[in-house]
Amino acid sequence: MCDKTPSSCLALLNTAQSKHDVGSESWWELEATRLTWLFEFHQEDELYAALRPWINSTDVPSSYEPLISKLLGKWLVIRGRNDEAAQSFELALEGYSKQYEAKPAQQTALEVLNLLVALNRLAQAEAFVAGLVEYEYSDPAFYREVFAELGHIAYRTDNYEKHVEYRLSSLEWAKQLDDKQQIGVAFNNYGVALRNIGKIAQAKEAFIQGLSLAISSSDAVRISILHLRLAEISHMQNDIAGAREWLSKADLNHLPASEFKRLRELSTRVNATSMTQESN
Numbered sequence: 001m002c003d004k005t006p007s008s009c010l011a012l013l014n015t016a017q018s019k020h021d022v023g024s025e026s027w028w029e030l031e032a033t034r035l036t037w038l039f040e041f042h043q044e045d046e047l048y049a050a051l052r053p054w055i056n057s058t059d060v061p062s063s064y065e066p067l068i069s070k071l072l073g074k075w076l077v078i079r080g081r082n083d084e085a086a087q088s089f090e091l092a093l094e095g096y097s098k099q100y101e102a103k104p105a106q107q108t109a110l111e112v113l114n115l116l117v118a119l120n121r122l123a124q125a126e127a128f129v130a131g132l133v134e135y136e137y138s139d140p141a142f143y144r145e146v147f148a149e150l151g152h153i154a155y156r157t158d159n160y161e162k163h164v165e166y167r168l169s170s171l172e173w174a175k176q177l178d179d180k181q182q183i184g185v186a187f188n189n190y191g192v193a194l195r196n197i198g199k200i201a202q203a204k205e206a207f208i209q210g211l212s213l214a215i216s217s218s219d220a221v222r223i224s225i226l227h228l229r230l231a232e233i234s235h236m237q238n239d240i241a242g243a244r245e246w247l248s249k250a251d252l253n254h255l256p257a258s259e260f261k262r263l264r265e266l267s268t269r270v271n272a273t274s275m276t277q278e279s280n
Contacts, residue, residue, distance in 0.1 A: 006041040010034065028064055035071055048075055066095030070115065077118075089118045104135065106142050113149040122153045122162075140176035147173060148189065160197050167193040184213030184222055191229060195236075204233045220254040228255065228263055235270055240277065243270045 002009030013034050020027040038047040054060050054068045073088030093115040100108045109132055116125040129150055137143070151166035167190040174186035187210030194203035207229045214222035231246035247267060255263065 002037070006037070006043065009037060009041075013037070023059065025061075028061055032064055032067055035067065039071055039074060044075060044078055047071065051075065062095075063099070066092045066099065066111070069095065070111070073118065086119060089115050093119065106137060106139065110142075110145060110149070113146060117149055117153050117156065120153065120157050122150075122157045122159060125150055125153050140173045141179075141182070144170050144173035144177065144182065144186065146170075148186070151189065151193065155193070155196075160193070164190070164193040164197060164199075179217075180213045181217040181219045181222070184210045184217060184219060184226075186210075187213065188222065188226060188229065195229075195233065200233060200236050204230065204237075207233065220251065221256065224251045224255040225259060227251075228259060228266070231270075232262075232266055235266060235273070238273075240270060240274050244274075 002012070004012070013030060017027060017030040017034065020030065035047065035050055038050055051068060051072055055072060060068055069088045069092035073085040073092060076082070076085035076088060093112065096108055096111040096115065099105075100112055109128075112128060113125060116122075116128065129146055132146055133143070147166045147170035151163050151170060154160070154162040154166055167186070171183075171186040171190045174183045177183065187206050191203045191206030191210060194200075194206060207226050211223065211226040211230070213219075214226055227246050227250040231243045231250065234240075234242035234246055243266070247263075247270065250263060252263075
């Protein structure tokens, strides 16, 4: 991923792409990167404009057809056109599955799993992962991500016990890495799964371990998220003073925007509970 501004990254990429013959393999490698960046930079209008010439086009090399279908599906989800998105994801899944069968590769496996998540195919994903485990890739980071994806599907399909099981497996693989930040993320995800089935004390322990690792790895975003998670746990335990203390530590400058609603709702509940206790 480029570490400059989106416009600068895309400008540099366009310059590099212009040095290659249109339609060549090197040109398509850069085109795939450009399309991916447009999605990751949240430039939805530009993404569709860039995708449109390639939809159902015979000029697209077969190796890149799954990527086009996948990104079109993601764009359709953003637009709320979920039925059409599912059709695109099905095409992408078929393409990546064929690529993996022809030449097993870890990145292709993750593409297959990502699409099974999008399609909520838990049983199919479990069978696929069983094959990946049997293949015995020597890569704990890969299996950490594989089981995190399984956990994601389990959660999306309301299989909360399996959500805990797979988040724990992801954590165990993460512990084999020399990466405190990633281990901290895995602890956070495991804690969320435990919280969702009402195992509050165990969830709190996981969050505290995750926070310790986030602090030692200077992961400011994860630190803020875990302060919020611990505030939620304290409120569940009717520890209003503890909830207030954890909330006060949540740094809005590093808290992802996706967490703002949870923060506001928790603050409202904490204040309401506090007022009720005081009136009694």
